[in-house]
Amino acid sequence: MDMRADAPKINVACSSCHLRDVCLPPGLSSSEVARLEDVVSSQRRLMRGDHLFQNGERFKAIYTIRSGFFKTSFASPDGREQVTGFQMAGDIIGLDGIVHDYHSCDAIALEDAEVCVMNYDHIEALSREISGLQRHVHKVLSREILNDHGVMLLLGSMRAEARLATFLLNLTQRLHTRGFSPTELVLRMTRDDIGSYLGMKIETVSRTFAKLIEEGIVEVKQRHIRILNKEALKQLVVLEKQ
Amino acid sequence: MDMRADAPKINVACSSCHLRDVCLPPGLSSSEVARLEDVVSSQRRLMRGDHLFQNGERFKAIYTIRSGFFKTSFASPDGREQVTGFQMAGDIIGLDGIVHDYHSCDAIALEDAEVCVMNYDHIEALSREISGLQRHVHKVLSREILNDHGVMLLLGSMRAEARLATFLLNLTQRLHTRGFSPTELVLRMTRDDIGSYLGMKIETVSRTFAKLIEEGIVEVKQRHIRILNKEALKQLVVLEKQ
DNA sequence: CGACACCTTGAAGAGGTTCAAGAAATGTGG
DNA sequence: CCACATTTCTTGAACCTCTTCAAGGTGTCG
Numbered sequence: 001m002d003m004r005a006d007a008p009k010i011n012v013a014c015s016s017c018h019l020r021d022v023c024l025p026p027g028l029s030s031s032e033v034a035r036l037e038d039v040v041s042s043q044r045r046l047m048r049g050d051h052l053f054q055n056g057e058r059f060k061a062i063y064t065i066r067s068g069f070f071k072t073s074f075a076s077p078d079g080r081e082q083v084t085g086f087q088m089a090g091d092i093i094g095l096d097g098i099v100h101d102y103h104s105c106d107a108i109a110l111e112d113a114e115v116c117v118m119n120y121d122h123i124e125a126l127s128r129e130i131s132g133l134q135r136h137v138h139k140v141l142s143r144e145i146l147n148d149h150g151v152m153l154l155l156g157s158m159r160a161e162a163r164l165a166t167f168l169l170n171l172t173q174r175l176h177t178r179g180f181s182p183t184e185l186v187l188r189m190t191r192d193d194i195g196s197y198l199g200m201k202i203e204t205v206s207r208t209f210a211k212l213i214e215e216g217i218v219e220v221k222q223r224h225i226r227i228l229n230k231e232a233l234k235q236l237v238v239l240e241k242q
Numbered sequence: 243m244d245m246r247a248d249a250p251k252i253n254v255a256c257s258s259c260h261l262r263d264v265c266l267p268p269g270l271s272s273s274e275v276a277r278l279e280d281v282v283s284s285q286r287r288l289m290r291g292d293h294l295f296q297n298g299e300r301f302k303a304i305y306t307i308r309s310g311f312f313k314t315s316f317a318s319p320d321g322r323e324q325v326t327g328f329q330m331a332g333d334i335i336g337l338d339g340i341v342h343d344y345h346s347c348d349a350i351a352l353e354d355a356e357v358c359v360m361n362y363d364h365i366e367a368l369s370r371e372i373s374g375l376q377r378h379v380h381k382v383l384s385r386e387i388l389n390d391h392g393v394m395l396l397l398g399s400m401r402a403e404a405r406l407a408t409f410l411l412n413l414t415q416r417l418h419t420r421g422f423s424p425t426e427l428v429l430r431m432t433r434d435d436i437g438s439y440l441g442m443k444i445e446t447v448s449r450t451f452a453k454l455i456e457e458g459i460v461e462v463k464q465r466h467i468r469i470l471n472k473e474a475l476k477q478l479v480v481l482e483k484q
Numbered sequence: 485c486g487a488c489a490c491c492t493t494g495a496a497g498a499g500g501t502t503c504a505a506g507a508a509a510t511g512t513g514g
Numbered sequence: 515c516c517a518c519a520t521t522t523c524t525t526g527a528a529c530c531t532c533t534t535c536a537a538g539g540t541g542t543c544g
Binding site for chain 2: 074076078080081082084095096097098099104105124127128129131134135137138139141142143144145146148149150151152153155156157158196197198199237238
């Protein structure tokens with residue numbers, strides 16, 4: 001959060017960023033893109049385990065992930081905790097902070113990471129002038145809601161195997177659109193994180209992986225996962241129960 | 243959705259609406275309020291069971307509930323369904339539609355209801371001029387996200403009894419801020435709806451109510467609920483497990 | 485009054501949790 | 515670079531919660 005000499009205001013080149021399509025609204029003029037670059041007040045590097053922000057911290061900015069992998073988790077006053085999502089390059093993080101002017105969840109880097117810091121007031125101001133940006137911000141927020149509804153569906157109606165299958169399919173799909181393999185991935189989170197996210201105990205996560213291996217659907221070497229039969233994974237989600 | 247002669251463009255008096263504080267951004271000048279009233283392009287009356295909007299329907303407006311009670315539910319392609327929330331007077335509904343320009347869930351009136359229809363393009367345009375409105379829209383979206391995280395926590399980490407307790411506390415608390423009793427409520431939804439929302443089968447909902455009755459915590463007469471021991475309800479949420 | 489939707493209750497069973505122990509990987513300090 | 519501590523993951527067995535299946539009760543509305 002500090003702006004030390006080694007984290008100066010840099011001129012970021014959104015225009016040449018490979019995440020441009022994920023991150024910026026479509027159809028902006030180059031002059032508009034130039035103004036948007038001003039919003040990115042700085043970049044921040046994080047080491048594995050670092051907090052990008054914490055519950056209760058004052059909300060000033062939202063962040064676009066340039067590289068690395070994050071988890072967000074939400075804690076209730078009485079000590080319950082729930083991992084609410086995993087974020088990767090191009091994802092935007094920190095939107096929960098808008099309501100109360102402080103963050104209400106924790107964002108933790110699961111590997112060394114780099115983010116663009118976008119000052120929220122600045123975004124607000126600029127989106128009053130660039131309607132494409134305004135719409136983009138709304139869509140990002142709305143997408144988050146949609147996404148959460150998907151997780152609620154998973155938590156509310158799926159069995160362990162379908163949850164894990166959905167999780168793996170979702171991750172590979174997102175990685176695939178970022179140029180990675182559609183059938184192989186390295187999990188950056190612990191089984192505990194997965195368990196929290198999917199609403200199951202760590203032992204159940206482990207056993208469910210074991211079941212998928214047994215059925216010849218995936219290959220697991222630690223956190224390295226290879227999907228051998230994607231169709232079977234999809235069928236697991238659909239068939240199981242009703 | 244149709245603009246028949248009996249549902250004309252009316253001049254709505256937001257300025258004198260009793261929901262004003264819930265619905266409008268705080269600290270607007272009276273001229274700004276006047277302009278906001280233009281956003282409310284019409285009002286719509288719904289009978290119990292009517293859809294306010296449906297999955298797949300083109301997104302044009304968001305709605306503020308003036309009276310009545312709604313549920314929103316989200317269905318996956320394979321036929322799973324999840325009730326994602328219950329909405330009452332002052333709540334805003336339809337925000338899920340922004341991302342894809344069409345609605346991705348169903349909103350159904352659980353009793354006769356009345357809503358203000360707010361044209362979304364109009365809101366966008368006006369919030370470019372009134373920064374208080376812009377911020378308000380963002381906050382409403384962000385609050386929705388926060389809310390969903392709370393439900394994820396519930397679904398991911400609570401037992402049946404804690405889920406139901408949380409549900410009842412949440413409902414009464416919201417009703418209380420709207421001037422209703424903090425200890426009595428009439429459920430507008432079926433046990434099935436509750437079950438879907440809380441991720442449990444209808445039989446479990448029924449049995450869990452039975453348990454709460456047995457413990458002397460609530461009194462249940464059909465859909466009429468009276469909370470006899472609110473502290474005990476709260477303790478159920480906290481104590482149960484860890 | 486009869487039909488239908490909604491709700492409750494019982495008994496049996498499945499799926500997931502808990503507790504416990506050990507294996508495998510990772511990190512740390514000498 | 516190895517030994518040791520720690521974290522992370524796996525597996526087994528007993529248990530418990532919730533689900534499933536089945537039947538019957540209650541309320542509502544034409």
